[in-house]
Amino acid sequence: GDSVTQMEGPVTLSEEAFLTINCTYTATGYPSLFWYVQYPGEGLQLLLKATKADDKGSNKGFEATYRKETTSFHLEKGSVQVSDSAVYFCALSDPSNAGGTSYGKLTFGQGTILTVHP
Amino acid sequence: KAGVTQTPRYLIKTRGQQVTLSCSPISGHRSVSWYQQTPGQGLQFLFEYFSETQRNKGNFPGRFSGRQFSNSRSEMNVSTLELGDSALYLCASSYWTGDNSPLHFGNGTRLTVT
Numbered sequence: 001g002d003s004v005t006q007m008e009g010p011v012t013l014s015e016e017a018f019l020t021i022n023c024t025y026t027a028t029g030y031p032s033l034f035w036y037v038q039y040p041g042e043g044l045q046l047l048l049k050a051t052k053a054d055d056k057g058s059n060k061g062f063e064a065t066y067r068k069e070t071t072s073f074h075l076e077k078g079s080v081q082v083s084d085s086a087v088y089f090c091a092l093s094d095p096s097n098a099g100g101t102s103y104g105k106l107t108f109g110q111g112t113i114l115t116v117h118p
Numbered sequence: 119k120a121g122v123t124q125t126p127r128y129l130i131k132t133r134g135q136q137v138t139l140s141c142s143p144i145s146g147h148r149s150v151s152w153y154q155q156t157p158g159q160g161l162q163f164l165f166e167y168f169s170e171t172q173r174n175k176g177n178f179p180g181r182f183s184g185r186q187f188s189n190s191r192s193e194m195n196v197s198t199l200e201l202g203d204s205a206l207y208l209c210a211s212s213y214w215t216g217d218n219s220p221l222h223f224g225n226g227t228r229l230t231v232t
Contacts, residue, residue: 046222105176106153106163
């Protein structure tokens, strides 16, 4: 079945440091890939997405490139801020396993806690 | 535009009881999905509804059920509650089930079973 593996956390950085959170996936079809962020006491917010190989998703300074050859979708940011402290989830949707058209079923990684200190 | 609204925010129930959680999607959204979030298992897919029809179901026992109404609002029900059902239950909505329709999540209902 489909699976997503994220680098183990938590990750602690100083403000303005470079961030990388690794994500690799296993899927039977051609999945779409996502990064979601969860702030304390809140639900998940879509951070960025990529729907096909070599696509680069970007938002709020975060980037991730869909690498089919390495089955990876690593999240990067050049200079983190204290406000980026949150839990980050990598996820995929694989419609070949979901009736062909559904994207409401996401498979999530275990989440990575990011703490940024001033 | 109002976001996804889940009620109640917090619930405390006793083993053996049943519970109903409610989700109001963003106006115009027709697809609703439910997820269970626990520290041990992470985020797990429960089910997905589109136009009142269940499109997908995750690997949960039959005690977990859901439905969607004609106005796209959705409810999920858990019967015969167990301690392990304690979790944050998240609802997400999208305009439809296509590739370019991202999921918008509510803030969740925190269920505690004692």
